[in-house]
Amino acid sequence: MSLSVSSLRLEPSGEERFEALTRRLRAPLLSYFTRRTGSRVEGEELVQDLFVRLLRRRGLMALENVDGYVFEAAANLLRDKARRDRARIEGGVVDLDRMDPADDLPGAEQVVGGRQNLARIRAALKSLPPRARTIVILRRFEDMSHAEIAARLRISVSAVEKHLARSMAVLRDALREDA
Numbered sequence: 001m002s003l004s005v006s007s008l009r010l011e012p013s014g015e016e017r018f019e020a021l022t023r024r025l026r027a028p029l030l031s032y033f034t035r036r037t038g039s040r041v042e043g044e045e046l047v048q049d050l051f052v053r054l055l056r057r058r059g060l061m062a063l064e065n066v067d068g069y070v071f072e073a074a075a076n077l078l079r080d081k082a083r084r085d086r087a088r089i090e091g092g093v094v095d096l097d098r099m100d101p102a103d104d105l106p107g108a109e110q111v112v113g114g115r116q117n118l119a120r121i122r123a124a125l126k127s128l129p130p131r132a133r134t135i136v137i138l139r140r141f142e143d144m145s146h147a148e149i150a151a152r153l154r155i156s157v158s159a160v161e162k163h164l165a166r167s168m169a170v171l172r173d174a175l176r177e178d179a
Helices: 014-037 040-056 066-090 108-127 130-141 146-153 157-176
Strands: none
Touching: 014 040, 014 066, 040 066, 066 146, 108 130, 108 157, 130 146, 130 157, 146 157
16 A cells, blocks of 8 residues: 555644634634724734734644634733723823822722722632632732643643633622622
């Protein structure tokens, strides 16, 4: 039996899979960004920025839910852009002589409210099952990706996402109580 090179079905390289991903997700991402920014030009720029970021992400194509990761990265990119835009708007000329450091201090109501929220969050975190609590801490406080958490805990990315969704609902509910 003789095999020719053309009869072998080779797996696509990481580069080919990334190109296929960009072709498949470009239009939905452009739509996503355009709807949120109100500008197709800005949408195009954000799509390009996102793909550049994703290109640098090691192990991207090995993720269980690549599309979910891409859209989470898109949402993060929008948040980063909003922060930069706000800083640019608020970042005008500042007269250092007229600044009063006391103006930046929170008022008594804010301090008490913050402490109450913190107490509610701590109680809600303690009420979570140990694995769910660990996942929330790794994601929100250690800034680990879903894939990194999954690898560390030896569970699927899908399981991480489910634990996070349930846990975040518990934490949201805790902040809504007595609000």
